[in-house]
Structure formats: C-alpha cells, structure tokens
Amino acid sequence: PAKGGPLLKVDRLRKQFGGLVAVNDVSFTLHAGDIMGLIGPNGAGKSTTFNLISGVLPATSGRIELAGTPITGWPSRRIARLGLSRTFQHVKMIPDMTVLENVALGAYLRGRSGTLKAMLRLDRAEERQLLAEAQRQLGRVGMQHHLHELAGNLAMGPQRLMEIARALCSDPTLLLLDEPAAGLRLKEKQALADVLRQLRREGLSILLVEHDMDFVMGLTDRIVVMEFGTRLMEGTPQEVQDSPAVRAAYLGT
Ligand code: ADP
Ligand code: MG
Secondary structure, three states: OOOOOEEEEEEEEEEEEOOEEEEEEEEEEEEOOOEEEEEOOOOOOHHHHHHHHOOOOOOOEEEEEEOOEEOOOOOHHHHHHOOEEEOOOOOOOOOOOEHHHHHHHHHHHHHOOOOHHHHHOOOHHHHHHHHHHHHHHHHHOOOOOOOOOEHHHOOHHHHHHHHHHHHHOOOOOEEEEEOOOOOOOHHHHHHHHHHHHHHHHOOOEEEEEOOOHHHHHHHOOEEEEEEOOEEEEEEOHHHHHHOHHHHHHHHOO
C-alpha cells in the first residue's frame, strides 16, 4: 500500500490458552511507513499477539489483514512470502558460525522447508547468492565490519542487529521486532534506533514490542498499550505519556 495507507489491520484478535485469555479481542491498524510500538506489562499478551500476526500460533477468533489480504489462519511461511518478517524475544543463532553464515543460513531456511536433505543439495551458485544477500542485509544494519566474526563472540547490540539483518533477507515490507532493545547498553540502543529510523526512511514499516520507554517514545509514530490481554489505548507517544489510564496501569504513577 501507499505510504500512510493501512498495511496491517488487526480486528478483534483473540487467543485463549485453555481458560486463559492471552489476547482479548484486540484491534489496531498499522499504517505503511510507520514504526508502531506495542507496550504493556509482562504477561500483557504482546508476544502472543506477534505469534498470531506472524502465523506462529492460530488465533481463537478475529481477523488479520496484511496489505489488503486476509491472512487469518495462514501458515507463517505463506505470511512471510506476503512481506512479513519477524525476530523473536530471545536471539537465535549458531554461536560457532560467523555472522555472515548465520544470516545466510537464516535466509536459506526462510526460503525452504529446512530439511537436512534440502540443505545438502545447496549448490555453489546458490550458496554465493545467499552469502551476497546476507552481506547486503548486514550492510543495511551497519554490520559490514562484523561479517567474519563468530556470532557467539558478538556483544548484545550487534547480536540484535544480526537478527534484524536475517529478518530482512526475505525483503519484507513489515518487520515485527520482539524486544529488540532488551539488555542493550545506551550506545547500542541509540545505534539500533538509528538503524530502525533508516529502515523506515527506506519504506519499511515496523511493529515492535519494547519495555524501554525512552526508546519507544523517541522512535515510534504510534503506540498500542496492552494490559491483561486487552488494548488499553492507542495513540501517539505524547498521547500515551499523557494518558492517566496508562500512567496508572503501566507506568505506575
Ligand atoms: P508478554 O509478551 O506481553 O509478556 P505473552 O504474550 O508472552 O505476554 O503472554 C501472555 C499470557 O499468555 C501470559 O499469561 C502467558 O503465561 C500466557 N501464554 C503465552 N504463551 C502461552 C502458551 N503457549 N501456552 C499457555 N499460555 C501461554
Ligand atoms: Mg513477550
């Protein structure tokens, strides 16, 4: 969709785990070109919302639309092909492989069924293409000088950037980031925010879960606040900061 048009529409999305309602009829719209924040206390249902949107978990009810296409009930691979990519709350990597290899492997697994048999069939040209794509995406996140370091030796900030590069390998239009700034030092957070702003300038839309309020307030265009599975409010960072309901429920002031 054109910049500013609705890219992701979530309509009365619901997820129950037995008797527990983890996501309780949540609705919001993310507009193309925006960075949207999803905040709320631990257990509010943020990661579950990500899992529903990305097709990792099936919704109990509700509707999800991506770029005008209803994707409710679609498997994650099909949603990814439509332009959605995500990272997980905990970094996934193979520590004994280089940064470049980790990202190339991620790009490869995204495109395949991921069986060992398929992996063994990778030919030279295909491998070169994957490595070139990985290198390109690592450059986009400012990791061009870390290509040949072992992933396990990276500090937390560069680890997160590596994850984002891997998510970029499918050339998504919408990126879902689950707590990308968790555990980062101030400098690393600033570097991450700069990368995300640059991606936004390149036309990418981003939905991110984050606890660090300064990070969220300084980066996002709009924010959805969740509490106990429900949407407490949606608005600009300023509106969220000024909301008495949010202050009471979340900021504790
Ligand atoms: P958040 O990311 O906001 O901290 P989550 O979405 O991870 O919250 O969890 C919301 C609620 O759903 C929590 O009470 C959590 O224990 C529960 N939950 C999450 N995933 C599962 C699951 N796979 N099975 C059962 N309960 C779950
Ligand atoms: Mg979570």
